[in-house]
Amino acid sequence: MIQISNPSLGDNEIQAVTDVLKSGMLAQGSQVARFEHLFAAYVGTKHAIAVNSGTAALHTALLAAGIGDGDEVITTPFSFVSTANAILFCHAKPVFADIDGKTFNINPSLLKHAITERTRAVVVVHLYGQPCDMDEITRICDEYNLILVEDACQAHGAEYGGRKVGSFGIGCFSFYATKNITTGEGGMVTTDSADIAQKARMIRSHGQSERYLHQTLGFNYRMTDIAAAFGICQLGKLDELNDRRSRNAAFLAGEIARIEGLTIPTVESERKHVFHQFTVRVTSRFGMSRDDLAAALRHREIMTGVYYPIPIHRQPLYQDLGYDGHLPVSEQAAKETLSLPVHPGLNDRDLRYIVQSLKEARNAGGCHQTRTSEPEAIDEVLPPAQPKQAGSDGNRLERTHMPGDAVIHGQVHIGTGTFVEENVILGHRDDGVLSIGENSRIRAGAIIYSGVSIGRRLKTGHNVLIREETQIGDDVLVGTNTVVDGHCRIGNRVVMQTNVYLTAQTVVEDEVFLGPCAVTTNDKYMEYGAKLVGATIKRGARIGANSTILPGVTIGEDAIIGSGAVVTKDVPDKAVVVGNPARETNSSTAARSFHDSPAKAGGQPTRSRS
Structure with missing residues (x-):
């Protein structure tokens, strides 16, 4: 039997563990200290703090960084569950940003769109041993003053730009039996911060700053000398x-x-x-x-x-x-x-x-299939290829409708029950990935770029354009001739009427209505090469026809923007603004009555604030 994993163990590990057993010093001691010193030197950090699992490393790192109640921490949904559970352990809220379809690592552009005023940290995972895009991720964390935690539990020795992972932020490693090196069970936190290191050492040992002096709430996350001796031998042959x-x-x-x-x-x-x-x-x-x-x-x-x-x-x-x-x-x-x-x-x-x-x-051709019943329908996949006519393979899309003149570039994932009309272009580059959820309808003339992820039950009008790295939720309507520019984030149950233009970097939260010809902008001074700052339209806001929202403006929850308004500054929650420039009116009471009325809520899912 060829196993999926096989720890590389030899006489050196056996002798090292035997020596510790004979010494009588089995708990955390000199071997742990030596392992920490060697591991920090290997990764390239000033400090390393040994713990008893990768999960303990993640929990310790987040606590030492001050993550707590009410904080949001952005991470990937495609990892072992302890990545997100460690956030829950801190009474914080995991916020998931989708992955890049090629690397399986978190998509930096979607990470950026997930940032809110409550975001405190980002936990990236170097999945399967490949580093994330650390240039872009560290740039985003620096821009928004976010703590960066690296889940490097599968990436011992991996490098980005010649620099080892675990040295960009607070690194977390696992030495579980299947990892690239093992101590049976074990973990390590790496950091250049003396403050983080001191806090991590207290957290791993019941909050003690010295014996029987407990400064904070801590845990029994200590590594044994047995495990550390094992790890020292493994580290010597990691490369x-x-x-x-x-x-x-x-x-x-x-x-x-x-x-x-x-x-x-x-x-x-x-x-x-x-x-x-x-x-x-x-x-x-x-x-x-x-x-x-x-x-x-x-x-x-x-x-x-x-x-x-x-x-x-x-x-x-x-x-x-x-x-x-x-x-x-x-x-x-x-x-x-x-x-x-x-x-x-x-x-x-x-x-x-x-x-x-x-x-x-x-x-x-499946002679060894184990299923005896009809398998559940799964999403269809169009693999990478040169631009081609989608009708060239009649068996490829049994559960979706794809006309013969549709053009496909790259990988296109189409959910079951989706109906695509004629003259549609899906994807714009041969190495790109586009995902469209089930039971969607893409009307004639639509163009959707690679790098876009779309939820279930999307409905488009004719001649819609949706550009790269945009994320769209479930039950969204995109009206005829509407343009959603690149790097936008659209929530669930959003309605965009005819001729809406959302410029790049726009964020639209759940249950927003945008009337015909509504426009967002992202370049205040209209200069080539200027930094783009999109507008943010918060949950439940209603944007009237022919209105314009200037760069960086935030429209509050359940706010109403009157038709033709030019919005030059932030709008509070539930406010009503009209005019050019837009000013708040005295209609806020009526607006609140409208938002709370049964007529508005009828037939719509109840919104959760959790």
Whole structure:
């Protein structure tokens, strides 16, 4: 049996652990201190604080950074649940920003759109061993004065621009048995801040600043000397182990790239990927589902892993907490990703056998399927290709309507029940990803760029343009001739009437109404190369026809903007403004009565403020 992971252990680890056992000093002691010193030097930080798990590292880091009740922390929905749970442990609120479809890491442009006045921190995850886009993420954190925490639990030794992960913010590592190096169980916090380090050391040991002097609420998160001795040996061979992972990954990628229907991992520039996992996408062109392929490989004694079958925001715990958003890129990845063995213990014969088994599984066309009933319908996937006529493959879209003259670029994920009319262009670059949720309708002449993620039940008018890196929620109406420029964030149940123009960087929260020809702007002085600052329209606001909102203006919740108004400054919640420049009227009482009336609420879901 070829296992999905196989810890690399030898006589040195056995001897080191034996020496600790013979010493009689088993709890946190000199070996922990030495491991911390060596690990900090390896990562390139001034401090390292050993704890007993990766989850403990995340919790400790957030607490040491002062995250607490009422704070919002932005993170990815596509990770192990402890990434978000550690935020809940601090009585803070996780806010999820969707991932990049190529790297599976958090999408920086969507991260930026998720920032509110309550945002205190960002937790990025270097998933599968590939660093996030740290230039852009650190720039955003600096711009908005946000704390940066790196979940590097799968990325020991990974680098961005020649700098090791865990050194950009507060780093968190795991030494669980399957990681690139292991202590059985264990974790580490890395930081350049003496203050964070001091607080982390107290938190891990019952809040003690010295023995029996408890300064703060803490936990028993200490690492043992047994684990630390184990870790010191592992750290000494980490680079060698990572090199073997990279060589195995290079062989697999070169061979699997020739198998139609499997998408190999993308390694972005300036990044050193350490391949904690070698994760492929199993697309509809492969001829069998991801789960059926896993079963076929298991039949051939090859173990695989699905990391992760349910995004965090779709987990029962988070559903019970009121998370009901649609994050289509993560949700599609959860259906398609499959991790193959890549660990250092594989030999050439193992690697060739994995590749041959993949080829045989595809050629068998699903002979080893384990399902006995009709499988549930899944989203259709159009894989990367040259621009082409969508009707060239009649079997590709059985559960959606796609006309023969629609043009597809890159990967387009289309939910079941979606109806696309004629003369539509989906995607604008061959390496891009576009996701459209189920039961949507895209009318004739629409153009939707790559990098856009759209929720369920979108309805567009004719000749709509939606540009790159825009995120749109569920139940949104986009009227005829409307333009949604790049990097916009649109919430749920938003109505945009005919000829609306939302300029780049605009944020529109849930249940907003924009009348015909409403316009937002983002360049106050109309200068080439100027910094763009979009408007923010908060939940429940109503924007009248032919109104204009200037750059950086915030429209408050349930506010009303009269037709033809030119809004030059922020509008308070529930205010009514009219005129050029717009001024608040005495109609606020009537507006509040309107917002609270049964007529407005009738037939609409109750809004949750949680």
